[in-house]
Amino acid sequence: MTQWPLSDAVEDMPPGLWIRRGAPPPMFSMHRHDDVEINLVLDGQLHYLFGGQPLTIREGEIAVFWAAQPHGLVDSRTGDMCWLHVPFSMFLAWGLPEAQTAPLLSAQPLITHAPDLARRIAHMAERWGEEVGGAEPGGGTGAAGGADGSSRGDDESTEIALLEIQAAMRRVLRASSRANPEAPSDGGGSVPAARLRQVSTMAQYVRDHHRSPVTVADIAASVHLAPSHAMTVFRRTAGVTLGDYVTMCRVAEAQRLLLTTSLKVTEIAEEAGFGSLSSFYEHVSAACGMTPREYRRQRR
Template sequence: MTQWPISDAVEEMPPGLWIRRGAPPPMFSMHRHDDVEINLVLEGQLHYLFGGEPLTIRAGEIAVFWAAQPHGLIDSRTGDMCWVHVPFSMVLSWGLPEAQTAPLLSAQPLITHAPELAARIAHTAERWGEEVGGSDPGGTADAADGPADEDGAEIALLEIQAALRRILRASSRARPEAPADGGGSVPAARLRQVSDMAQFARDHHRSALTIADVAAAVHLTPSHAMTVFRRTAGVTLGEYVTMCRVAEAQRLLLTTSMRVTEIAEAAGFGSLSSFYQHVSAACGMTPREYRRQAR
């Protein structure tokens, strides 16, 4: 039976390079951290609450997402899994092509069925843990306290970068609607602006947030901010704020007994009609039906 997180609070965790192979780590609350998270499921299943919506990752699948969205493991089936967390700032420094970086800024995980690739990366990841070092976010050390040697750590980081690029390439092949790679890379400064805007939206979407507020947070004009965000993230700033509000509403519907009117206000919707319109469109049913069916 699915076990929801004990607490519906969202825990802020520091970013860090972290590798784990084996059973899922215990999670007692929703959490978020400024990392790109890679989940490799070789056997079994993982059941998450991601951004307020249930998410299942099955055997042979690879999930990649920016972990700044609130998420928590609500159930897992016994099996073989591997997790890799890479600080978002590190990913930005790699200067990946735009077609590969844009999906990482999406509000939804990128899930690809690639069992052979998942098995190959998970096998190599065991060595990364020894060379780079890292510890369980829950406190259990899964690798050495420090890297075995600088050369080994440097090689491991290059291999982690290559693994992420292979995953993103496999995902684009599995999703033919994905934009073709034009060969150019997004400047790190622009990616940081977009990620900062997305972070600001997530932090303030519960209030009466405007495009001007988000643009001012990164010292851009509203028109420039909207253009940069849409070109990089693939959605408009307004759409992204709405996605954050819908995700928060879904989370509250599933993890609290708050009334629908209270949830609409807490998630940042300006009116009950707007709340019903956007949540119903995202869930394919009314908020009450979504809560009843999920429970």
């Protein structure tokens, strides 16, 4: 087993098309980036701190999530893994069904046990790494492209690889939606890309500002919508209210600080954006099933 102690810092990384097959890369701080990320575990296990909560991805499982939520690898049981990052702007341009895309805006990854699909995608990823770009610095098979998905491969090979990557993403999301039938949906059709951009922008605004007092009007102004309309659009697409989403982000930040710092609970309540200590205890205890102090002691 390989272990990396995470610092309490959160690194902002630029989005980009990125593919890696091999052993897990070392991570010494949590990070976030505006991509849809797929983790494929063919052999071994990955242990993350994701949005403040421990997360384990086991052999044969596929995890997919919007990587704007702070996350970091804390240890792994060395094995065969594959990572795929797709810029969120590219993902939106595909116009996929809302039942598959909306759950990505939630605070937790979609995890599906699909070993055959994981092996198929990982096998193809080795070729994508050659067609989309060169070898990743530091070892492993990888490729890195620009935020718009641009790369170093020849145009035709790159275009084919991008179509195959889109197909792989659709297969993963379809498998995830089947495994999670409670996913929110307005009727099963494709959600307009413009609306997904509005919702993702509002979600990002909340992630950036939840540590401070933030109102629905503030969030709505980030996408130039009336507050009532913004609340409706967000709830119908993401499956939670804006108020609930703000609380989810604050709880995740509180959990992260409980696990990675020695701050007092009163300081964590303030750092995470809770207006009062009672509100902090109420929401963190409800999310964790125990008090913040018990959560810190048990998880550590």
